[in-house]
Amino acid sequence: MSPISRGFHGRRRTPPGEEGRVPPGQYVTTDFPVLSAGPTPHTPTEKWTFSITQGGDTKKSWTWDEMRALPEENVTTDIHCVTRWSKLDTHWQAVSIDTLLAQVEHQAGYVLAFSDGGYTTNLPVQDVTGGQAWLAYGYDGGPLPPEHGGPARLLVPHLYFWKSAKWVRGLELLDHDQPGFWETYGYNMYGDPWKEQRYAGD
Numbered sequence: 001m002s003p004i005s006r007g008f009h010g011r012r013r014t015p016p017g018e019e020g021r022v023p024p025g026q027y028v029t030t031d032f033p034v035l036s037a038g039p040t041p042h043t044p045t046e047k048w049t050f051s052i053t054q055g056g057d058t059k060k061s062w063t064w065d066e067m068r069a070l071p072e073e074n075v076t077t078d079i080h081c082v083t084r085w086s087k088l089d090t091h092w093q094a095v096s097i098d099t100l101l102a103q104v105e106h107q108a109g110y111v112l113a114f115s116d117g118g119y120t121t122n123l124p125v126q127d128v129t130g131g132q133a134w135l136a137y138g139y140d141g142g143p144l145p146p147e148h149g150g151p152a153r154l155l156v157p158h159l160y161f162w163k164s165a166k167w168v169r170g171l172e173l174l175d176h177d178q179p180g181f182w183e184t185y186g187y188n189m190y191g192d193p194w195k196e197q198r199y200a201g202d
């Protein structure tokens with residue numbers, strides 16, 4: 001029997017020596033697939049804000065220019081989509097979520113990221129702090145393309161990529177974990193690619 005399964009036609013092999021970087025059940029791709037549950041919103045940066053909210057109240061909000069005035073970080077990271085592609089060494093320009101949350105007093109345990117178009121996804125505060133999560137507005141040195149979430153998206157590369165909300169406009173602070181868009185449809189509440197937490201119960 002052929003050891004090559006049908007599903008692997010046209011897919012790139014994991015580069016030699018990089019096997020330890022690829023979580024179980026994932027394959028490496030060099031292109032950048034677009035996965036969007038709906039149409040691509042186009043919010044001009046003049047009208048864009050990023051807000052930290054709690055109980056519906058805005059605790060802090062940044063305009064585009066205010067956000068861009070915050071320290072920029074260059075992030076090189078691997079990303080892993082639950083549909084089984086992984087992309088190694090992606091380059092982003094971004095503001096750390098630590099920088100944003102440092103300007104807000106809170107005791108929340110969870111956040112629900114919310115986006116233009118209505119997409120949401122839930123994350124523990126522990127996973128969006130400690131240098132693990134960013135608000136990304138640049139990709140490979142250029143502006144983040146709209147189909148990949150521009151003007152700005154969340155980047156949480158240690159979790160499956162559905163947690164990296166595109167067109168993100170803010171974080172709602174919560175004291176309890178609350179499922180977002182895909183989580184409501186049976187995706188895992190946490191989504192650790194190294195534990196293959198794809199669906200509820202994994």
Ligand SMILES: Nc1nc2c(c(=O)[nH]1)N[C@H]1C(S)=C(S)[C@@H](COP(=O)(O)O)O[C@H]1N2
Pocket residue numbers: 032033034035036037038081082115116117119147148149161162163164165166167168
């Ligand atoms: N707003 C929004 N963010 C989203 C999605 C979406 O449909 N809408 N899809 C998620 C999923 S399932 C993945 S894999 C990645 C895909 O990002 P990409 O299209 O840049 O590859 O975005 C995530 N963020």
Ligand SMILES: [Mo]
Pocket residue numbers: 035081082083161162
């Ligand atoms: Mo995905």
